[in-house]
Amino acid sequence: MSHLSRRDLLRTSGAGLLALAAGGTLAACGGSGSGGASGGDADSGTITVWSWATAAEALRGIVPAFEKDNPGIKVDVQDIGEPAIWDKITVGMAAGGQGLGDVLHIGCDYLPGYLEKFPGGLANLSEFGADAHKDKFAKGLWPVVTGKEGHVYALPWEVNPLGFFYRKDYFDKAGIDPESLATWDDLIAVADRFKAANPGIAVIGLNKAANPTPDLDFLQGLMQLQGAFYFDLQGKITVGSEPAVRALTIVKRLEEAGLIADTPGVQSWVPVMKTGKLAVAAMPAWVAHYLEKKFPDQSGNWRLTKPPAVTPGGKRTALVNSTHLAVSASSPRRRAAWKFVEYALTRTASVNAMFNAGGVFPALTEAYTDPLYAAPSAYYGGQPVLRTFADLATDGGDPTNYSGDYARALKLVSDAQTKVLLKGADPAAVLQDAAKQLAQQTGRTIA
Amino acid sequence: MTAAAPSVTLAKDAARAHRAARWRRTAVPYLLLAPALLTFGVFKAYPVVDSLLLSFTTGSGAATRSAGLANYRRLLDDPLFWTALRNTAEILVVQVPLMLALAVLMAVAINSAFVRWRAVWRLGIFMPSVTGLVATGVIFAYLLKADDGAVNWLLDAVGLPTADWLGQPFWARMAVVLVLTWHYTGYNAVIYLAGLQSIPRELYEAAMVDGAGPIRRFTAITLPGLRPVLLFTLVLSTIGTLQLFDEPYVLTGGGPDNATLTVSMYLYQNGFRYFDFGYASAIAYALTLLVSVLGAVQMRLMGERDR
Numbered sequence: 246m247s248h249l250s251r252r253d254l255l256r257t258s259g260a261g262l263l264a265l266a267a268g269g270t271l272a273a274c275g276g277s278g279s280g281g282a283s284g285g286d287a288d289s290g291t292i293t294v295w296s297w298a299t300a301a302e303a304l305r306g307i308v309p310a311f312e313k314d315n316p317g318i319k320v321d322v323q324d325i326g327e328p329a330i331w332d333k334i335t336v337g338m339a340a341g342g343q344g345l346g347d348v349l350h351i352g353c354d355y356l357p358g359y360l361e362k363f364p365g366g367l368a369n370l371s372e373f374g375a376d377a378h379k380d381k382f383a384k385g386l387w388p389v390v391t392g393k394e395g396h397v398y399a400l401p402w403e404v405n406p407l408g409f410f411y412r413k414d415y416f417d418k419a420g421i422d423p424e425s426l427a428t429w430d431d432l433i434a435v436a437d438r439f440k441a442a443n444p445g446i447a448v449i450g451l452n453k454a455a456n457p458t459p460d461l462d463f464l465q466g467l468m469q470l471q472g473a474f475y476f477d478l479q480g481k482i483t484v485g486s487e488p489a490v491r492a493l494t495i496v497k498r499l500e501e502a503g504l505i506a507d508t509p510g511v512q513s514w515v516p517v518m519k520t521g522k523l524a525v526a527a528m529p530a531w532v533a534h535y536l537e538k539k540f541p542d543q544s545g546n547w548r549l550t551k552p553p554a555v556t557p558g559g560k561r562t563a564l565v566n567s568t569h570l571a572v573s574a575s576s577p578r579r580r581a582a583w584k585f586v587e588y589a590l591t592r593t594a595s596v597n598a599m600f601n602a603g604g605v606f607p608a609l610t611e612a613y614t615d616p617l618y619a620a621p622s623a624y625y626g627g628q629p630v631l632r633t634f635a636d637l638a639t640d641g642g643d644p645t646n647y648s649g650d651y652a653r654a655l656k657l658v659s660d661a662q663t664k665v666l667l668k669g670a671d672p673a674a675v676l677q678d679a680a681k682q683l684a685q686q687t688g689r690t691i692a
Numbered sequence: 693m694t695a696a697a698p699s700v701t702l703a704k705d706a707a708r709a710h711r712a713a714r715w716r717r718t719a720v721p722y723l724l725l726a727p728a729l730l731t732f733g734v735f736k737a738y739p740v741v742d743s744l745l746l747s748f749t750t751g752s753g754a755a756t757r758s759a760g761l762a763n764y765r766r767l768l769d770d771p772l773f774w775t776a777l778r779n780t781a782e783i784l785v786v787q788v789p790l791m792l793a794l795a796v797l798m799a800v801a802i803n804s805a806f807v808r809w810r811a812v813w814r815l816g817i818f819m820p821s822v823t824g825l826v827a828t829g830v831i832f833a834y835l836l837k838a839d840d841g842a843v844n845w846l847l848d849a850v851g852l853p854t855a856d857w858l859g860q861p862f863w864a865r866m867a868v869v870l871v872l873t874w875h876y877t878g879y880n881a882v883i884y885l886a887g888l889q890s891i892p893r894e895l896y897e898a899a900m901v902d903g904a905g906p907i908r909r910f911t912a913i914t915l916p917g918l919r920p921v922l923l924f925t926l927v928l929s930t931i932g933t934l935q936l937f938d939e940p941y942v943l944t945g946g947g948p949d950n951a952t953l954t955v956s957m958y959l960y961q962n963g964f965r966y967f968d969f970g971y972a973s974a975i976a977y978a979l980t981l982l983v984s985v986l987g988a989v990q991m992r993l994m995g996e997r998d999r
Contacts, residue, residue: 332964335964335967358967362751362967453859453948454858454859454860454864454944454947454948454949455945455947455948456858456859456864456944456945456947456948457942457943457944457945457947458945507859509837509838509858509859510833510837510858649967650966652961652965652966653965653966656961656965659947660947660949660950663947663948663949664949667859667860667861667948667949668949682770682771682772685766685769685770686766686770
């Protein structure tokens with residue numbers, strides 16, 4: 246050790262190579278290969294289905310019936326885990342479809358990215374007649390599953406209309422009826438009254454420092470209520486647009502009114518909710534089931550209403566997100582895979598069975614006629630909460646274009662929100678700055 | 693001359709046998725090296741070259757197309773890259789000297805004749821570097837929680853103000869420095885310990901005879917004696933910090949407001965979050981350039997008299 250010369254040092258540490266290794270891992274994934282033309286249209290054999298958590302469980306539930314109706318096809322549903330599934334699909338696609346499942350469960354935030362970055366990676370379902378199902382799903386979803394050339398690459402499974410869950414006991418104490426709050430401004434206007442009656446209680450919880458991940462669902466909801474998002478349907482950047490600034494301004498004013506609690510860390514919204522310190526959950530449909538399971542002791546306190554509008558007289562519905570089933574183009578059994586997708590997602594019986602098993606709120610609107618959507622829920626004081634969501638989904642929302650650059654937009658907008666929440670920055674300034682950076686990084690134009 | 697024939701054959705045979713033996717002698721080592729060389733070629737050399745090529749492309753999969761120097765030009769105009777670079781530099785300037793100084797002190801303390809249970813101390817300081825990085829991140833994320841974390845509880849208990857460790861830009865950076873220091877100080881200290889063993893005792897004895905105190909002995913004997921090891925750790929730590937990824941990844945996710953975004957994290961985000969492999973490769977090569985230049989400068993400054 247004591248007589249270490251310069252050359253020894255280079256030999257032992259391989260100085261430059263250490264750094265190069267960082268680039269090396271990338272090359273392994275970004276290399277050649279692409280959308281597999283190697284797939285086939287067999288309509289029998291064993292198909293694997295990639296999904297995650299309760300959704301995978303729900304899919305498994307309908308497999309016996311499907312296999313009975315489709316002899317010759319066996320289905321193996323695999324719970325890949327979320328977010329692991331996104332990396333696995335990325336790697337599989339970059340490897341030209343090697344090792345990918347036949348059916349892939351893909352969120353609306355990843356679908357456009359896969360379509361853009363791996364053209365030919367997902368099977369064109371229009372070839373199997375997917376377009377016949379176009380009008381069966383909640384309005385606003387079809388553009389999400391349609392590629393640039395007009396072909397369909399997935400069928401919608403889950404849709405999440407935005408809801409406004411509130412603690413009736415807290416609002417009662419303050420003498421405020423949330424049903425009467427037509428806009429978010431109306432809520433901000435009664436902030437002092439609410440806080441005086443409920444010391445230490447905040448209205449919503451946000452991970453202000455965005456640690457470890459962005460917390461933009463609320464802001465996005467506010468944008469979607471105005472039919473806006475980070476990108477318009479042509480893919481132009483709308484991060485600095487008026488609706489975006491209006492949405493972030495509402496966040497800022499809620500913060501200034503002392504209505505936002507900080508919920509730092511992974512899933513720390515849960516412990517804060519557990520202590521009963523939050524009065525509102527402006528969250529999508531899946532939360533109805535989740536609140537009931539996660540916070541049983543708050544039973545009877547929660548109610549649901551439509552979210553307040555952003556502008557007076559503005560819209561009060563928004564489709565926050567959706568998930569889809571797609572077929573990988575490299576699958577040798579594309580037709581069998583499509584049969585399963587069609588069976589699972591276009592039949593009322595299947596989607597409702599899966600809804601019951603895994604809480605995946607269906608995008609198939611005809612499913613809502615089932616009495617289960619009219620059932621009163623004891624947890625919500627006898628309110629039929631599912632009816633509200635079914636109505637919201639039937640109303641439909643504006644299509645949201647997550648685009649292939651969603652992840653980048655998410656990061657930049659999250660930085661903007663953090664600047665507003667931690668440093669009191671000006672929403673218009675930070676969003677326009679984010680839009681500029683996004684344009685510089687993606688080569689997209691600002692709308 | 694008939695007798696010469698066999699001797700010629702013999703000589704030929706001997707030469708052949710000799711060649712065969714030499715061939716065996718040289719072939720065997722290469723044969724034994726082959727698996728390592730092959731794996732190196734496939735898993736290191738090939739990706740290294742391929743990612744260089746990748747850095748001149750844009751898009752991925754079937755949509756990959758040549759982009760010339762566009763990625764590198766884009767890098768120069770990217771404010772987030774500069775933020776990442778500045779953060780990395782700031783952490784480097786604060787953390788590396790702090791850690792190395794602590795490591796030297798620890799090594800000297802453990803090496804001192806007065807310390808008992810030396811093996812236990814050595815094990816203790818080395819333990820953190822054995823800990824998995826993700827486990828480290830998770831544990832510290834827990835310890836540093838603002839409301840009910842142990843660190844804030846301790847600060848509060850001794851009457852010091854608490855900090856929002858992971859929620860405020862400045863403190864988040866401090867948290868990363870803290871965890872880095874915790875993780876790697878012991879590793880460096882053990883290297884220094886080895887270095888200390890090789891400094892001849894007679895030097896100390898002679899210095900003592902000459903009346904040098906402990907501080908003088910430290911500055912005149914220990915530090916110069918450790919010089920090559922110091923250089924080694926300095927360069928390694930610099931490379932390590934320039935490539936800093938795991939700690940901010942698990943602790944802060946690069947936030948808040950990019951306060952702990954490092955070059956490697958930004959590289960990862962571009963590659964695996966945004967699927968922008970070409971751009972990520974360009975970042976990797978920018979980083980490589982930086983590491984090489986800094987490494988060379990350090991060796992020039994410190995290594996010159998090491999002959």
